[in-house]
Amino acid sequence: xxxxxxxxxxxxxxxxxxxxxxxxxxxxxxxxxxxxxxxxxxxxxxxxxxxxxxxxxxxxxxxxxxxxxxxxxxxxxxxxxxxxxxxxxxxxxxxxxxxxxxxxxxxxxxxxxxxxxxxxxxxxxxxxxxxxxxxxxxxxxxxxxxxxxxxxxxxxxxxxxxxxxxxxxxxxxxxxxxxxxxxxxxxxxxxxxxxxxxxxxxxxxxxxxxxxxxxxxxxxxxxxxxxxxxxxxxxxxxxxxxxxxxxxxxxxxxxxxxxxxxxxxxxxxxxxxxxxxxxxxxxxxx
Amino acid sequence: xxxxxxxxxxxxxxxxxxxxxxxxxxxxxxxxxxxxxxxxxxxxxxxxxxxxxxxxxxxxxxxxxxxxxxxxxxxxxxxxxxxxxxxxxxxxxxxxxxxxxxxxxxxxxxxxxxxxxxxxxxxxxxxxxxxxxxxxxxxxxxxxxxxxxxxxxxxxxxxxxxxxxxxxxxxxxxxxxxxxxxxxxxxxxxxxxxxxxxxxxxxxxxxxxxxxxxxxxxxxxxxxxxxxxxxxxxxxxxxxxxxxxxxxxxxxxxxxxxxxxxxxxxxxxxxxxxxxxxxxxxxxxxxxxxxxxxxxxxxxxxxxxxxxxxxxxxxxxxxxxxxx
Numbered sequence: 001x002x003x004x005x006x007x008x009x010x011x012x013x014x015x016x017x018x019x020x021x022x023x024x025x026x027x028x029x030x031x032x033x034x035x036x037x038x039x040x041x042x043x044x045x046x047x048x049x050x051x052x053x054x055x056x057x058x059x060x061x062x063x064x065x066x067x068x069x070x071x072x073x074x075x076x077x078x079x080x081x082x083x084x085x086x087x088x089x090x091x092x093x094x095x096x097x098x099x100x101x102x103x104x105x106x107x108x109x110x111x112x113x114x115x116x117x118x119x120x121x122x123x124x125x126x127x128x129x130x131x132x133x134x135x136x137x138x139x140x141x142x143x144x145x146x147x148x149x150x151x152x153x154x155x156x157x158x159x160x161x162x163x164x165x166x167x168x169x170x171x172x173x174x175x176x177x178x179x180x181x182x183x184x185x186x187x188x189x190x191x192x193x194x195x196x197x198x199x200x201x202x203x204x205x206x207x208x209x210x211x212x213x214x215x216x217x218x219x220x221x222x223x224x225x226x227x228x229x230x231x232x233x234x235x236x237x238x239x240x241x242x243x244x245x246x247x248x249x250x251x252x253x254x255x256x257x258x259x260x261x262x263x264x265x266x267x268x269x270x271x272x273x274x275x276x277x278x279x280x281x282x283x284x285x286x
Numbered sequence: 287x288x289x290x291x292x293x294x295x296x297x298x299x300x301x302x303x304x305x306x307x308x309x310x311x312x313x314x315x316x317x318x319x320x321x322x323x324x325x326x327x328x329x330x331x332x333x334x335x336x337x338x339x340x341x342x343x344x345x346x347x348x349x350x351x352x353x354x355x356x357x358x359x360x361x362x363x364x365x366x367x368x369x370x371x372x373x374x375x376x377x378x379x380x381x382x383x384x385x386x387x388x389x390x391x392x393x394x395x396x397x398x399x400x401x402x403x404x405x406x407x408x409x410x411x412x413x414x415x416x417x418x419x420x421x422x423x424x425x426x427x428x429x430x431x432x433x434x435x436x437x438x439x440x441x442x443x444x445x446x447x448x449x450x451x452x453x454x455x456x457x458x459x460x461x462x463x464x465x466x467x468x469x470x471x472x473x474x475x476x477x478x479x480x481x482x483x484x485x486x487x488x489x490x491x492x493x494x495x496x497x498x499x500x501x502x503x504x505x506x507x508x509x510x511x512x513x514x515x516x517x518x519x520x521x522x523x524x525x526x527x528x529x530x531x532x533x534x535x536x537x538x539x540x541x542x543x544x545x546x547x548x549x550x551x552x553x554x555x556x557x558x559x560x561x562x563x564x565x566x567x568x569x570x571x572x573x574x575x576x577x578x579x580x581x582x583x584x585x586x587x588x589x590x591x592x593x594x595x596x597x598x599x600x601x602x603x604x605x606x607x608x609x610x
Binding site: 029035037082085086090091092094095096098099100102103106107109110219223226227229230234260264267270271274275278 | 338342344346394395397398399400401402404405406408409410412413416420525529532536572574575577578579581582585586589
């Protein structure tokens with residue numbers, strides 16, 4: 001029972017981190033038709049800048065805010081100078097965002113050095129609770145809570161606000177939205193920055209969770225996020241959280257019982273989805 | 287571009303002859319090894335260009351075929367004796383493995399939008415990297431292993447010549463392939479997929495054929511790579527190898543085989559030179575940054591690469607003269 005609960009919590013926490021990355025990816029894809037291969041780079045930048053601010057100020061909350069701000073800034077720069085000039089050309093977009101990923105992760109090594117940086121949770125979240133004889137690590141619960149909050153927040157924005165309405169309409173048909181007199185460029189920018197901010201938040205949350213951060217983690221998580229986006233369906237926001245939890249849980253259980261196959265199972269899952277339902281479990285377009 | 291005029295053909299011939307007699311006139315071990323490396327990566331980049339430049343498919347997992355070739359030859363040479371017979375066997379196994387895997391991946395994703403192929407190949411090459419790390423009894427994990435090569439390939443000069451000849455062969459084969467009716471269809475797919483489909487060609491078949499040919503050639507390049515090092519480790523599966531191919535193709539010029547060769551030369555020499563420069567200033571250790579920035583700029587402003595841009599200039603000049 002102890003093992004089961006802990007594996008579940010572990011899987012949920014990892015799933016939430018992947019969700020933070022995948023949500024931005026799927027929304028950006030749905031709205032702008034851009035698959036952002038640099039998303040993992042934004043994630044890693046969030047982690048480095050957030051942990052750096054956290055360790056120099058001592059406040060994790062400031063660290064989180066700093067990470068999100070970094071994400072916004074990088075998202076703004078990326079959208080304006082990297083994505084916009086090649087808008088509409090798929091091959092060029094894919095190529096250019098991968099190039100950006102390369103530059104972003106190398107820049108990390110220039111700014112903070114090539115070595116791993118260690119991180120630990122703030123004092124409030126250190127240690128664990130004991131509920132009915134089961135040890136529950138506080139920080140994992142914290143990640144799950146933040147992830148759910150972000151999900152509810154974004155869901156609220158999408159369903160209840162004007163900008164959310166425009167974004168949802170844009171995912172369905174952006175020419176129509178444009179012809180109704182809405183400046184879709186501004187919406188693109190907004191969604192891109194929000195997605196980058198969420199990825200950066202995921203990055204800084206990962207730091208104390210795994211204990212160390214390194215420049216290669218962006219790519220590692222980006223691959224998981226791609227798997228999630230394919231399973232959940234490109235452009236589907238609810239799909240991204242369900243698929244992320246699925247991938248997180250299967251990863252944590254497999255890592256415990258059959259450690260060698262943990263990545264293979266996720267790939268297999270993706271292959272099955274691609275064969276039988278290429279638009280993803282919850283996807284709108286293929 | 288398909289019909290090469292006489293001048294260009296002579297130029298290639300002169301370049302090939304020059305490279306052929308080069309090791310006998312100028313003796314430098316470092317340069318010899320570096321040039322061998324250039325030829326091997328040129329093959330790899332040309333195979334990549336078949337996908338990116340001619341079919342319009344973006345793959346981010348080309349390293350997986352390269353790595354399969356590299357590991358196959360390594361395992362055969364290590365587990366059995368390093369004889370010519372096992373070399374041939376390793377070659378056959380590489381061709382079969384890379385062919386089957388590229389066929390399977392192509393079948394899964396090529397019917398979808400281009401993003402899927404890029405993503406899935408990235409994920410699959412990640413899977414192979416993990417496999418090479420975990421399957422310790424066969425691959426010796428992260429550290430890799432050294433192995434002996436057949437006597438035939440021991441001499442550096444001989445190996446240089448073999449690589450050069452193979453590169454020229456791959457070049458000729460690919461050029462023939464591209465100029466064949468099948469190659470024309472593949473290029474038509476790049477230009478306009480819907481139109482090709484509605485002309486009655488089964489687009490998926492042609493795309494899969496391109497991906498299989500490209501995968502097999504990449505596997506052969508990987509074989510040569512690990513023979514040249516006499517060592518193989520998990521780095522052959524890393525994303526860096528794919529990025530090398532991508533940089534070479536993009537900077538050299540997409541959609542031209544010569545571009546891939548020139549790109550390979552540029553990147554390998556620049557890599558060598560910048561690593562030397564690392565002694566002067568530490569920033570040169572992060573040489574990838576320079577390539578990354580150049581790469582982004584090239585994608586943005588010169589999407590045709592060096593060879594393509596030159597060709598366009600020449601084309602325009604000719605047009606101007608004719609109109610006068």
